[in-house]
Amino acid sequence: MPIEILYLVALLVAIVLVFVVFKRPIYEAMFIGYIVMIAITGHWSEFFTHLFSTSTNTLFYAIVAFLAVAQIFGHTRVIDDCINIILAIFGRFRGGAGYVALIGSTFMGALSGSGAGNVAATGVFTIPAMKKSGFPAHLAANIEMSASTMGNMIPPAGVITAAFGVLGALYPDRYTMSQFWLLMWGISIWFIIQRAITLYAFCRYYKVQPMVPEDIPKLGESLKKGWRALLLPVIIFLPFFLDAQLKATFFTAQLGKGASNLSSCILLFTPGLAALYALLIGRKNSETSPKAIATMFAGQVKSIVPVCATIFFAYSISNLFNVLDFGTNIGNFISDWGLPLWVLAFFIPLFCALLGMVLPGSSQTAIFGGAIVAIMAGAGANPFLIAGMLPVITGAMEGMTPPLALCMYTAMGIAGSGMKETTKNCLVWVGLHYALSVIVMLGILPIWGLV
Numbered sequence: 001m002p003i004e005i006l007y008l009v010a011l012l013v014a015i016v017l018v019f020v021v022f023k024r025p026i027y028e029a030m031f032i033g034y035i036v037m038i039a040i041t042g043h044w045s046e047f048f049t050h051l052f053s054t055s056t057n058t059l060f061y062a063i064v065a066f067l068a069v070a071q072i073f074g075h076t077r078v079i080d081d082c083i084n085i086i087l088a089i090f091g092r093f094r095g096g097a098g099y100v101a102l103i104g105s106t107f108m109g110a111l112s113g114s115g116a117g118n119v120a121a122t123g124v125f126t127i128p129a130m131k132k133s134g135f136p137a138h139l140a141a142n143i144e145m146s147a148s149t150m151g152n153m154i155p156p157a158g159v160i161t162a163a164f165g166v167l168g169a170l171y172p173d174r175y176t177m178s179q180f181w182l183l184m185w186g187i188s189i190w191f192i193i194q195r196a197i198t199l200y201a202f203c204r205y206y207k208v209q210p211m212v213p214e215d216i217p218k219l220g221e222s223l224k225k226g227w228r229a230l231l232l233p234v235i236i237f238l239p240f241f242l243d244a245q246l247k248a249t250f251f252t253a254q255l256g257k258g259a260s261n262l263s264s265c266i267l268l269f270t271p272g273l274a275a276l277y278a279l280l281i282g283r284k285n286s287e288t289s290p291k292a293i294a295t296m297f298a299g300q301v302k303s304i305v306p307v308c309a310t311i312f313f314a315y316s317i318s319n320l321f322n323v324l325d326f327g328t329n330i331g332n333f334i335s336d337w338g339l340p341l342w343v344l345a346f347f348i349p350l351f352c353a354l355l356g357m358v359l360p361g362s363s364q365t366a367i368f369g370g371a372i373v374a375i376m377a378g379a380g381a382n383p384f385l386i387a388g389m390l391p392v393i394t395g396a397m398e399g400m401t402p403p404l405a406l407c408m409y410t411a412m413g414i415a416g417s418g419m420k421e422t423t424k425n426c427l428v429w430v431g432l433h434y435a436l437s438v439i440v441m442l443g444i445l446p447i448w449g450l451v
Helices: 002-023 026-041 044-055 057-076 078-090 096-112 115-132 139-153 158-170 178-207 219-255 260-280 290-323 328-334 341-355 363-377 383-395 407-417 421-439
Strands: none
Touching: 002 026, 002 328, 002 363, 026 290, 026 421, 044 290, 057 158, 057 260, 057 290, 078 096, 078 219, 096 115, 096 139, 096 178, 115 139, 115 158, 115 260, 115 407, 139 158, 139 178, 139 421, 158 178, 158 219, 158 290, 158 363, 158 383, 178 219, 178 383, 178 421, 219 260, 219 383, 290 363, 341 363, 341 383, 363 383, 383 421, 407 421
């Protein structure tokens, strides 16, 4: 057994002790884990080297940018307009409020990249609406939970950026971020369909009825007030779509070598464009002066910094593991088992589901992503597809798996549902997500954007 297995056990024990036993924040647990790894491996001379390397990581700053722009979306309340339009369309259907939660929370989760934060932000609207239209409290909580966590696998979530970093490290200059984003949308479509079918089945089982007519916004009024908010996903999606489709035929012809620089910087300027547009259309809903925005960020810094710190120390651990060839050695160890692709497809999502009880999705991806892609590719899987599945089995699964399902607890608190029935229903959503993950990793389904 390679020494890296013992490193992994020591890391998980340190994190569990700090986070679960001593109940310290996860970013403190990650920092303690980093110190433990430095001490065990004897790499004290490189203590600051790995921290500095993380501080110069462009992907890290891209994650911070999207976390910041999510605060602007919340401040300007542009997402409220989107939810009202969805409510006006779906509210008259059986279980319509559930579809509002599915679509609205998935959309918001894609922008924020924070499962628990998204549950708190949109759940205060969608969960009461579901309960009012006849959803049991525990079902309403889990619909919101499952939709919100799915945002972590839909661009521009930060876990996706981390997954692309893994892919880029293994296959330098072979894939672009634009191609990767299109793949993630292609994968996500299947999981949106899966959740919609599950929601439909539960609505039939619990005999959920349409919303009360007087609670449904007028579609015309909602569109008149909020149609501009619907352009936000277009602003975010379009630059990546154009780069993926036109890079070879247009941008390279116009910019030459600068086309690759354009692909690299899209991830950084896109959140800025989206933020400026949100401030422009949301200026009637809230104060958008520089002073007001600075005050808003001062108030929200407590929600941004812990996430950034967690990712920062996770990347630092990843940097140390890269020096130790952690992923390669673990990958070779598992590869030596000679497991076929179908066994790995069942095992790896389950492994990540267990890790999701104690590790954030970004941390899992940064630490284990390289090994997962290498192992699956060695068994015959498409490495591009497996990299695209990393946010699905880490970011989306994180917060769903009891007993440390933070997203479920957040939704349960809003819904006022009991632990037993909420957990039992949660396991259905987790099981179906796991089953579809296995199917996709086996390459059975056609995926838009797969190269």
